[in-house]
Amino acid sequence: MDEAVNTLSGLDWKLYLSIFLVVSHMYSFVTRTFVMPRNAPAAPVISKGSSAVEKITAYVFQGSGVSVSSSPFSTKLTMFCRLAGIPHVVKEADMQRAPNGKVPYIVHDGNCVGDSQLIIRYMENTFNIKNTAKSVIDKNTYSGLLKHPYVCYDNLNPKDQAICNMVRLMCEGELYWGMCGMRWLGKLGMGKSETLWHNTIASYFEAIPAFIRPVIVAMVRVSVHNDAYAQGLARHAPEDQMLFIKRDIKSLSSLLDKKLFFLGDFPCECDCVAFGVLGMSWCAVHLRIILTCVYCHCILYY
Numbered sequence: 001m002d003e004a005v006n007t008l009s010g011l012d013w014k015l016y017l018s019i020f021l022v023v024s025h026m027y028s029f030v031t032r033t034f035v036m037p038r039n040a041p042a043a044p045v046i047s048k049g050s051s052a053v054e055k056i057t058a059y060v061f062q063g064s065g066v067s068v069s070s071s072p073f074s075t076k077l078t079m080f081c082r083l084a085g086i087p088h089v090v091k092e093a094d095m096q097r098a099p100n101g102k103v104p105y106i107v108h109d110g111n112c113v114g115d116s117q118l119i120i121r122y123m124e125n126t127f128n129i130k131n132t133a134k135s136v137i138d139k140n141t142y143s144g145l146l147k148h149p150y151v152c153y154d155n156l157n158p159k160d161q162a163i164c165n166m167v168r169l170m171c172e173g174e175l176y177w178g179m180c181g182m183r184w185l186g187k188l189g190m191g192k193s194e195t196l197w198h199n200t201i202a203s204y205f206e207a208i209p210a211f212i213r214p215v216i217v218a219m220v221r222v223s224v225h226n227d228a229y230a231q232g233l234a235r236h237a238p239e240d241q242m243l244f245i246k247r248d249i250k251s252l253s254s255l256l257d258k259k260l261f262f263l264g265d266f267p268c269e270c271d272c273v274a275f276g277v278l279g280m281s282w283c284a285v286h287l288r289i290i291l292t293c294v295y296c297h298c299i300l301y302y
Contacts, residue, residue: 040099040100043099043113043114043115043118043122044111044113044122045121045122045125046122046125046126047108047109047111047122047125047126054108054109055087055088055089055108056081056086056087056088056089056106056107056108056123057088057089057091057106057107057108058074058077058078058081058088058089058090058091058104058106059090059091059092059093059094059097059098059103059104059105059106059107060074060077060078060090060091060092060093060103060104061074061092061093061103061104061204062092062203069104070203070204071103071104071276072171072172072176072179072276072277072279072280073103073104073116073172073276074093074103074104074116074276075275075276075279076116076272076273076275076276076277077104077106077116077119077120077272078090079271079272079275079276080120080123080150080269080272081123082136082141083133083136083146083150083267083271083272084123084124084127084129084132084133084136084150085129085132085133085134085135085136085150086123086127086129086132087132088106093105097112098114099112099113099114099115100114100115102114102115104116104119105119106119106122106123108122108126109126117168120153120269120272124152124153124154129150129152130149130152130155133149133150133151134149136149136150137149146267147265148265148266148267149266150266150267150268151263151266151267151268152268152269153268153269156263156268160263160268163255163262163263163270164262164263164268164269164270165270167252167255167262167270167273167274168269168270168273170248170251170252171248171252171270171273171274171276171277171278172273172277174233174244174245174248175245175248175249175277176277176280177228177231177233177234178190178233178241178242178244178245178248179245179277179280180224180228180280181228181233181234181241182196182280183196183197183199183200183280184197184200184220184221184224184225185197185221185224185225185228185234188225189225189228189234189238189241190238190241190242190245197221201213201217204220205217205220249278252274252278262274
């Protein structure tokens with residue numbers, strides 16, 4: 001009798017578990033298929049008190065070596081703060097606090113702003129960039145290499161604004177996803193080996209306990225691949241993906257030509273964008289020859 005009860009209890013436990021798994025999968029399928037995510041509230045455009053006294057606290061993904069961050073968008077933000085002379089401190093990001101679940105984000109004067117592009121807009125409206133950027137020159141922060149101060153997007157002429165936008169869209173679109181394919185997908189993407197992928201694991205997942213790390217790593221890798229596939233680039237064969245990436249980098253090289261920055265002797269937003277994205281690919285051996293003639297001079301500023 002006792003054995004029969006124990007057997008029945010075991011069956012009940014397995015039945016309840018099966019029902020739970022089926023229901024949870026159905027709920028996940030329904031929400032992903034039929035429920036559209038809501039838009040986030042509009043990001044602050046300017047500080048509530050227009051205060052430029054308090055330091056910006058920039059929350060970014062952790063970097064390795066001399067890099068502040070392994071994320072191109074976090075690097076873009078920190079590069080902007082340095083060139084524009086924005087007083088700031090850098091801290092490790094907490095995804096639970098990140099607006100819209102996006103990193104980097106900043107906290108300043110009671111505001112929490114996410115998305116690197118919206119953050120730059122907020123800081124250009126809040127701070128007197130003309131004065132703060134000039135202070136970078138006056139202090140000789142970069143040993144005389146930077147001779148002209150950073151120029152805000154709104155202060156560019158329409159043609160330069162168009163060039164700035166084109167560079168940003170090229171870098172943060174096709175080129176970014178190509179670099180993701182090299183860094184995260186290894187031989188599953190454009191990589192010739194798994195070396196870059198192993199470097200990514202060491203950079204991003206070292207703090208995760210070893211017993212659960214393989215599961216988390218596999219989940220994230222599949223998620224990145226699915227995102228790249230949905231974007232479109234990862235749908236192509238590796239050699240076709242490389243064709244697009246090489247064309248993008250050569251286009252940047254032609255646009256930069258012999259100028260110090262994309263728009264001439266002064267840095268602007270698109271220089272920060274390109275530096276962040278190209279920094280992702282610097283360790284890719286098969287692109288080093290191309291990159292050495294594209295943007296290596298900006299490494300000196302970093």
